[in-house]
């Protein structure tokens with residue numbers, strides 16, 4: 571790791587993407603918790619309207635309003651590192667547009683008026699680029715928001731976005747290009763430019779969540795390449811989620827994968843454990859180990875390909891007894907232990 575780790579130092583907007591189902595929401599939640607420790611205030615933001623964050627943190631469905639959903643663990647004695655706060659927000663383009671118009675034009679109850687006028691259709695159907703700029707705009711607004719009562723003068727120390735999947739992330743973040751054909755001048759264009767300045771600054775990075783399987787790893791590699799081509803949008807960490815390392819020394823993994831495990835040794839081991847190898851148990855065990863070892867070797871190759879991108883890689887364990895709040899705190903601790911966040 572370099573002295574200044576550009577995945578985390580000075581970063582205030584963490585965009586979390588990845589193939590569907592690899593753990594974007596979970597990792598975004600764990601990251602928000604990890605970033606909030608030490609007395610920080612973090613906003614965790616959802617943009618796909620599925621209430622994944624509420625489910626993850628076991629709280630009622632979240633509105634378009636910032637609610638505190640978790641407290642990071644501080645030191646129990648109250649000395650040393652204090653805990654922090656995680657706030658959450660579910661952003662939808664309609665509410666974001668209403669809020670924006672209200673701020674910009676001082677339109678009160680803009681939302682109601684717009685629904686009547688059918689402006690919503692404009693925002694959601696006719697202009698998908700505008701839809702995205704409203705969501706990223708909300709994140710940028712939270713990043714830039716001031717609070718003179720806090721040290722540092724910012725309302726939030728960091729914003730974590732549970733973002734769209736890898737296949738859509740480039741388009742989602744590349745706002746200027748998407749909107750410029752739509753609004754060449756005026757407030758929306760100005761808004762888009764402000765959002766771009768945040769997204770294309772060193773304050774913003776895009777983290778990729780993956781599992782060690784061919785498809786999600788390939789999507790991660792493609793996603794990183796796509797962002798690099800979008801001048802100024804920076805890929806950040808690669809988070810390998812649900813990792814299940816095989817607890818065998820490398821030499822034995824190689825032997826198991828090659829099918830050259832000594833079954834008589836296995837039988838002896840079983841016997842020592844009080845299990846009689848009458849039904850060819852050692853042979854079955856060897857076959858099972860061999861398959862697991864081949865998977866492990868395949869995963870090493872995938873890890874290597876991820877490492878070759880030059881991005882920092884982190885590993886989060888598979889939580890075997892099902893994801894719950896305790897598991898989430900465990901993942902946050904694992905991120906902290908690897909000095910991510």
Ligand SMILES: Nc1ncnc2c1ncn2[C@@H]1O[C@H](COP(=O)(O)OP(=O)(O)OP(=O)(O)O)[C@@H](O)[C@H]1O
Pocket residue numbers: 588589590591592593594595596597622735811812813886887888889890892893901
């Ligand atoms: N480290 C882990 N250990 C065990 N289970 C996990 C882990 N990470 C995520 N999961 C589980 O995997 C499933 C998918 O996770 P999650 O919802 O975070 O993925 P996602 O990428 O946000 O999915 P989607 O694309 O549907 O939004 C969930 O059931 C979650 O609890």
Ligand SMILES: [Mg+2]
Pocket residue numbers: 594595596622732
């Ligand atoms: Mg999700």
